[in-house]
Amino acid sequence: MGMLEELRALVGDNGVLDAAEVATRSAGIWRPDNLKARALVRPASTAEVSAVLRWCHANRIAVVTQGGLTGLVHGADASSEELILSLERMRSIEQIDPLQRTATVQAGVTLQGLQEAVESHDMSFPLDLGARGTATLGGNAATNAGGNRVIRYGMTRDMVLGLEVVLADGTVLSSMNNLIKNNTGYDLKQLFIGSEGTLGVITRLVLRLREKPTSTNMAFIGVDSFEHLAHLLKHMDKSLGGTLSAFEVMWQDFYRLVSTAPARGKPPIARDYPFYVLVESQGADEQLDTQRFNATMESAFDSGLIVDAAISQSAADCHDFWALRDDVEQVLQHGLPIVFDISLPISEMQQFADNLATALPTAIGEHRLFIFGHLGDGNLHVAVAVRPEQYAAARPKVEKLVYGALQHCSGSVSAEHGIGLEKKPYLPVSRNASELALMRSIKQTLDPLNLLNPGKVL
Amino acid sequence: MGMLEELRALVGDNGVLDAAEVATRSAGIWRPDNLKARALVRPASTAEVSAVLRWCHANRIAVVTQGGLTGLVHGADASSEELILSLERMRSIEQIDPLQRTATVQAGVTLQGLQEAVESHDMSFPLDLGARGTATLGGNAATNAGGNRVIRYGMTRDMVLGLEVVLADGTVLSSMNNLIKNNTGYDLKQLFIGSEGTLGVITRLVLRLREKPTSTNMAFIGVDSFEHLAHLLKHMDKSLGGTLSAFEVMWQDFYRLVSTAPARGKPPIARDYPFYVLVESQGADEQLDTQRFNATMESAFDSGLIVDAAISQSAADCHDFWALRDDVEQVLQHGLPIVFDISLPISEMQQFADNLATALPTAIGEHRLFIFGHLGDGNLHVAVAVRPEQYAAARPKVEKLVYGALQHCSGSVSAEHGIGLEKKPYLPVSRNASELALMRSIKQTLDPLNLLNPGKVL
Known part of the structure; x- marks a missing residue:
């Protein structure tokens, strides 16, 4: 049998694309080029992922795992000698448990898919980033994605309780912990989070959910010096006492860019301050949270940290403030x-x-x-x-x-x-x-034949 | 030269205790027995730790690293064939940076020592546990300590930004990152956090600080069923919108024990409910936070989740509530x-x-x-x-x-x-x-001669 036949025997006819079919697919949402690879395999289960990696291991064929292809550092590029392993058929949200406050998902579920499913249980999965509609949770974990609310909820690493990973030789490492506290030996999942597919293939995840905030207050703020900006961050974080959920800064040139036609955004405040900040606070009591937010803004004015500000009066205002911050493509x-x-x-x-x-x-x-x-x-x-x-x-x-x-x-x-290829x-x-040497030792321990996303990161 | 002379040449006369001197020291604050070891070495710097480990590596002598000896699982026990490496002379708080919101410390600094130093900068290091006066930050990180406020701030792992670690062969791995976001290759510090001294010796840490909360509200609550308890957790977490800092439960027998003489605690509410909860909320606005706390309690009553409660009216009440929860020794x-x-x-x-x-x-x-x-x-x-x-x-x-x-x-x-020895x-x-096999591979990679805290964990 040839390679394609062998792979089809493992994952079914529908699970394998040949090199020509691969070449018709885009290399990613930000990319002008198309994919290339020896073949693309689309396993539908952890057992199939394991079978594919065992086959690759036996045949010494390198594997590039792909999620939503929304990365920005060429971390999932494949060559025509490599096999692409896509998790696009592993899109099941297996469980949402509002009492344990966890979600169990396959790695190909999109971030937005989970966000929406979780909201219907009155919960929140607080990871959020622009590519939410396409980025997958497996990719988020493999790259330790950050995004808009890290200041409150941390990076993806902080939201992953358990992982199932297939190792380079096909071994399934099931570490599907759903507990917040579990100090039983080395916390192996930490190895795979942020390792960009070079140490194992993440197939399933247990994610920590949060109670859904029900109030949002925002302000778009003008600041007259960087020193004030740094102290404003401390002031807001302290005075908002646990509810600060975003503190996004824009230098003046960026603000002017996104608030001037042809950009669609309108300037909420004057355009001649050196710095602008978008502050967001999320809580659970609209009236009290708004009182506190306004008091926090007032004391920032009084102490001279702020020179101008627009405070959101509606969900539409919040949307417009975020739209300014997110309109990065105006740079083009x-x-x-x-x-x-x-x-x-x-x-x-x-x-x-x-x-x-x-x-x-x-x-x-x-x-x-x-x-x-x-x-x-x-x-x-x-x-x-x-x-x-x-x-x-x-x-x-x-x-x-x-x-x-x-x-x-x-x-x-x-x-x-x-890191991918771009930052390497x-x-x-x-x-x-010393750090690089230890990283290489870890890579050598987990993937001695260098078959998993070879050449990336290290 | 004999062993003691060789070690004294590395760390000075004052840096080495012989076996007889070791035997005069307690094995820990909860322990009736005394330490034993071939010798106890007390390096005063990372360079000295490195020299000692290099010497141990060359001489194939096993090393047990000790912090404050407050552990509960025999994780730092040494035999008379092993060398104890104590970090008791590495007690420098090197820097507290209120703008970057980080502290840089040597591993022998006590948790309470840092808490107090940080408070004087109007900041907080939110890790907290009963042994705070003796436990060291190096030990907290090596065991991934939890404690009273994990629900809000996470475990020690979530508070460590950077580590300096000496590896088994004496290599100094300096990874003193002070940034919240740093996705540059494998996050090596995660390996050492929670590895109980079996993969390396933590010598210095960069820790994340938080703005100091200025308001505290507490309640001591009676609950009539476990189902209500589970839903009360969700209710408080949701309604307190980011300020819930503790949710501690006591079954009835424990509550009666700690609120009956000879225990000094007085019962804040009746003693015939099946479950009791201590809830703490910390924020930044005494008046608004109290309003919100009371509203949250009221809605819990209205929905039947709570049958009785005492709400703190003073700092003394808060102290008394915590004292009940913490009076674990009444079990004796x-x-x-x-x-x-x-x-x-x-x-x-x-x-x-x-x-x-x-x-x-x-x-x-x-x-x-x-x-x-x-x-x-x-x-x-x-x-x-x-x-x-x-x-x-x-x-x-x-x-x-x-x-x-x-x-x-x-x-x-x-x-x-x-895990230590006790839970092994x-x-x-x-x-x-599969998890245990990978843990062993990691141990083999980092400590191939099995010299670091041998026999613990794995």
């Missing part, structure tokens, strides 16, 4: 963006941004710089838009400026997007030789 | 306790407790059963007090009942105390063969 107006997803200490941010703005004209000439991000988590997104024909020449120069600065302040070259050359900026 | 009135620290799904708890109460008289005869714990985290503490002369015979019978029941409901034999025979109750 000004060319092709060189995009960064970085973390750095809050005390270093202003200097970092100023130095970058100063250095860019000399380094690359004409460009536009946009900075925004999850300030509450120390995570900035930086986009440097250049003319398409300048992109190839400018990119390494901008990377050198950004990553060089991060090296000096112990920053992270990837706050939430992961810069991993040593954020990880030292 | 009724003999020697066989103690369990377990997690199980909330839907299984009532049946578990009823079955245990029914089976115990036949299994062991005269005894007293006390159940209490962190219901919000699914974590119960079970104490079966028997006459000292019955202890040895009763213990395996009680263990069989408790752990047998846990096996049937995917419970955990150790919610927060860890029962690890297979909560972990399957």
Whole structure:
């Protein structure tokens, strides 16, 4: 039998696409190119995933696992020598338990699919990010996705209670814990969360749910200095006492961009402050939460941390505030963006941004710089838009400026997007030789033949 | 040179105790016996820890790392063939950064020492447990300690941003990340958190701080059925919208025990309800938080979830409520306790407790059963007090009942105390063969000579 026949014997005719069929599929929602691979296998169960990996192991064929293909760092790219393992047929929400406050799902369930299913039980799965409609929970866990509400609920890692993983040789590691506390030996799931498919294939998850908040208060705030911004974060976090759910910052250029036509957003406040913040608080009592939110805003004004603000009066206002923050694609107006997803200490941010703005004209000439991000988590997104024909020449120069600065302040070259292929050359900026050596030992222990997403991360 | 001289050359004369000196030291705050070891080494820096471990590695001498010796599972016991590595001289709080909201500490700093230092910056380190005055932060991380406020802030794992660890061969793995988001390769610190000193020696930590809550509301509640208890947890968590900080349950026998002389506690409510709950909410606005707390209590009454309650009117009330919950040593009135620290799904708890109460008289005869714990985290503490002369015979019978029941409901034999030597025979109750095999692979990768806390956990 040939490869395709052998694979079809494992997962059925419908479970295998040949190289030609693979080539008709898009490489991802942000990508202009199509997939390539030796074949694409779509197992429908953990047992089938196990059979496929056992076969790959026996035949020494490398496997790239794919979820919703919404990643941004070429973490799921496959070559024509590799097999793609897609979890698209494993889309079952197996259980939602409102008393235990857990959901048990197959890895191919989309984030939005779970969010909606959970809401009908009056619960919430608080992970949230722009690609929610396509991104899968297996992919979220494999990349330790972050998103909009990390300041309150943490990263995906903090929401995963249990995992089922198939190891490189086909062994099924079932670790479907549904308990918040379980100190029985090494917490193996932590190995796989954020390992980008290089240590095992996540097939099922137990996720922690939360009670659904019923009140939302938001403000769109103008701030006159970075120092005030940093102290405003402390003030809001302290005064909102457990209900702060987002603290998103925009530098002035980004705010002007998303509040000027052709962008559809309208400016909720004047456009001449250096910094803007979107603050969100979610609670359970509309009247008391609004009182507290307004009191918190008032004391921020009184102490000079805020110079201007629009406070949401309706769900439509909240939607409009978020729409401004999320309208990142406006950056494309000004060319092709060189995009960064970085973390750095809050005390270093202003200097970092100023130095970058100063250095860019000399380094690359004409460009536009946009900075925004999850300030509450120390995570900035930086986009440097250049003319398409300048992109190839400018990119390494901008990377050198950004990553060089991060090296000096112990920053992270990837706050939430992961490493994949794209950030791999810069991993040593954020990880030292001992860390990299131990990562390699772990990889060697779990995947000695280097068959799982080879060449990614390390 | 002999062993002691060689070690003194590494850490100074003051840094080494010989076997006779070791034998004068207590084995721990709960322990009647004294320590034993070949010697006890007290390095004063990471470099000295590294030198000691390099020496042990070269000489094939096993090392047991000790923090505050407050553990409950014989996780830091040493034999006379082993060397004790104590972190008692590494007690420096290196930095508290209120803007980045991090603390950087050496591993020998006590939990309470950090709590107090942080409070003076108007911040909070929310890990809290009874042994706070003696337990060290290195030990808290090595055992992934839980405690009283896990429902709001998580376990120690959730508060550790960065670690410095010395590996078995003396390699210093510095991973002192101070960022909330850092998806750059495998998150190595997760390996060491909760590994009970078997994979490396934690020498320094970066810990996440929180803004200090300024309001506390508490209630001591009587509940008439377990079903109401489970729904009360959901109700309080939902209605307190982010401010619920403890949800501690006591079965009736425990409540009567701690509210009857010779215990010093007075009963805040009648003593004939089957279940009692201590609820704590911490926020930032005394007036509004109290309003909300009272409204939440009122709606719980109205819906029948609560039959009686005392609401705190002062800090003294809060102290008294906690004192009842914490007066665990009253169990000693009724003999020697066989103690369990377990997690199980909330839907299984009532049946578990009823079955245990029914089976115990036949299994062991005269005894007293006390159940209490962190219901919000699914974590119960079970104490079966028997006459000292019955202890040895009763213990395996009680263990069989408790752990047998846990096996049937995917419970955990150790919610927060860890495995050590004591729970090691029962690890297979909560972990399957594939999990145990992978744990062994990890141990083999990081400590191939089996020199770090050998025989513990696995």
